[in-house]
Amino acid sequence: MSLASIKDAPVRNDAGIELVLSILAQRFGERFSTAGAIREQHSHTTSWLPSQLPDGVVFAESTEEVSEAVRICNEHDVPVIAFGTGSSLEGHVNAPAGGISIDLSRMNEVIAVNAEDLDCIVQPGVTRKQLNDYLRDTGLFFPIDPGADASLGGMAATRASGTNAVRYGTMKDAVLGLTAVLADGRVIHTGGRARKSSAGYDLTRLLVGSEGTLGIITEVTLRLHGIPEAVSGGVCPFPDLESACNAVIATIQCGIPVARIEILDKVQVKACNAYSKLDLAETPTLFLEFHGTEAGVREQSELFGEIAQDCGGGEFVWATQAEDRTRLWTARHNAYWAALGLRPGCKGVSTDVCVPISRLADCIAETYRDIEGMGLVAPLVGHVGDGNFHVLVLVDMDKPEEIEATDRFIERLNWRAIEMGGTCSGEHGVGQGKMKYLPKEHGEAIEAMRSIKAALDPKGILNPGKILPAG
Template sequence: MHTSTPLSIRPPQTEIDVATSALAGKFGNRFSINTTVREQHGHTLTWLPVQPPDAVVFPQSTEEVAAIVKLCAQHRVPVIPFGTGTSLEGHVNAPYGGICIDTSLMKRIVAIHAEDLDCVIEPGVTRKELNEHLRDTGLFFPIDPGADASLGGMVSTRASGTNAVRYGTMKDNVLSLTVVTPDGEIVKTARRAKKSSAGYDLTRLFVGAEGTLGVVTEITLKLYGIPEAISAGVCPFPSIRACCDATIMTIQSGIPIARIELLDELTVRAVNLHSKLELPETPMLLVEFHGSDTSVKEQAERFGEIAEEFGGGPFAWATRPEDRSKLWQARHDAYWAGFTLRPGAKSLATDICVPISRLADCVEETHRDIAESHLVGPIVGHVGDGNFHVTLLVDMDDKAEIARTEKFLERLVRRGLAMEGTCTGEHGVGQAKMKYLLEEHPKATLDMMRTVKRAIDPLNIMNPGKVVQV
């Protein structure tokens, strides 16, 4: 156990030079100090400035990750885990410099236990790659953030997606992890059993830790049988409130809907332009039902009755697999589609989550706030669990617009917190939302987080400057 003072500034260049020299000798062409590579690994989709690491290394095994971390701990050099770089809150920036561990070469699918409905994979496998591998087994993994993120990154940010209303988030679907801790030790958090009461739940401690407690090197995930029948549809509504009220009624009625996504009229316009669709440009819900032929039919009919109560309809059903795939791919591409609304603008995506009973009020107030602030901000949402996103498109040469945007973001988070929600439903904290944790959590709660961080990472070398400041 290291007991010296935790890292709070960039380590001496001599220590960084010794560490990088040793890693260059060990990893050869799987090590880089190239400026472009380093900047790509400090890449952030926020407004935060890019803070690149001093070097990037590409390990291929848990043992190699452990060797890297041990060396970095010896020289007190920060370690920044990296998946695909699609996170949205500055998770992969290196504010104190250090070594970026890129897990993209760790792509082994170690085992598929079809009879147990689970699999063991390495962190560089992406969600699409896993489902492609599973296609002939009759199984699938349901968690689907918009990007084709690495599953290691999805674990670290406690990712979610369009299926969360039925299948939960990453915290509900990770059975066990292999983690390299900040002193280079290799820890297995649990076994493959579906439940256990044997000690602390270390698995969920690392799920959502954003790389601040260790580097995930192996993941055991739950899998699900591909449903016998799947039916998806698009249902337009007269207003955003009508969409939200229909969603609330659907969830409260106990309909086991698999996906229920909100698109406001701006998002629909962008999706039509980007994905060559012809959806009516009005607020709408994208829905999907899973089950047997009979149950799917019943679910769809009941939802149709609820939608009609709130002025929704008519449905446009996508029953062929290729049509469903096109529809959901368009939804996943909504972030990139937004650029069609304002070419040349800088995009800033943010999210909050509120109890579902407050969803309609929160989304409606946010929509009004965007208009009154004279901003362009399409709204989409995984509204089945109260989570929605605003993607602001801002002219970065207009200082007044930047100021209005910053004030809007403050109001958005505080609106969510005032409704007993959270500053982030699935994007994570990273650098960008650290300040809001001070408002979301009591001091005692944050102190406990810091205690955990100090106990596991006493030198504060593991992705420092993220989640909680030590």
């Protein structure tokens, strides 16, 4: 899909939308809005895809209200788009055929924490930072941490990941069960608090990652973890990206249980130094963290230091104090904003891929050759412990040649990852921006996905124009 247009957009139902606007205004009163600024906010996308506004926004406060709003829309064939915090990157919250955005941010209650069972139940508007603040005195934490303070419902819907994924997994591993509203307004409960089950289809995994196209998540049961006894970490510079990637590959293949291992190229390090007031050498750098016992993290750190040295790395600089580690990881999470400072006034276009760990160095090397060959300013960062990396291309939108080069670069990157046995997205999801790559990645399985969509959403009202390309 190119930047200039969004192809195969669903057909707009003006008569149905007009009727639904009237019904919802009467039902929800001040918690329903058709104001232009509110609608614009609920189409906001950090991608370069054009914003497509919904016709109205419902601020729901319960599963029952979500169910009622969806039922009304379904009766009149009007699209429904779930909205959490709007931090998605591939046009997930756009409304290509208009319709109603259901804002779940007011459903932000931590319903229960079962410390003995290491799980909790939350409403979808709870954010990851809010949950960890709530858990602070329990000795538990929730480890999935995408850079944005995303809502947990949105994280489940997009199968989110983050810096801790190499140790703790992604949202598909963290979600034990869900409550979801289907296209006709029915409410279903999937999974549960048991750690395993052989009973029936795994509808939880079906809904996790479905991006609001199969149901709207209104409650999530999550797996928690104990706060580790000891945490250590630091940074290690390398002369080039290949050496850094080789150190990552060796670390994973040796079975070292690293909690976080992130790569920043020299351009991103320069940006972080300026934005977050760091003083790192401007060279490819790994950020690492180890969790466990005092003896365990010391041993893991020493083993990594030996691997890094064998791969040509420099000295592993420890961040021994908690505030020092926080400063480093805050800089990592602010990499997007730091990178924007490299070309003020330019648009940041973020994309990600994921490849088998053995192909990581090859994929990054070829990607970097494209960046340099096309003359792009495109910092590279990645959760490289699981083969996932991101590129943020800084584009002057007034220069058609830069737009064309960026479009071509992103296409080459996605096709390359798929050809290497990887995926077009390790964590951003598909939305509108990556639909074109799915047939190549999944083949005939696309038709099975279409069948599931048709069975659960026969009218196609749930987040239309996302994930599945037109047949």
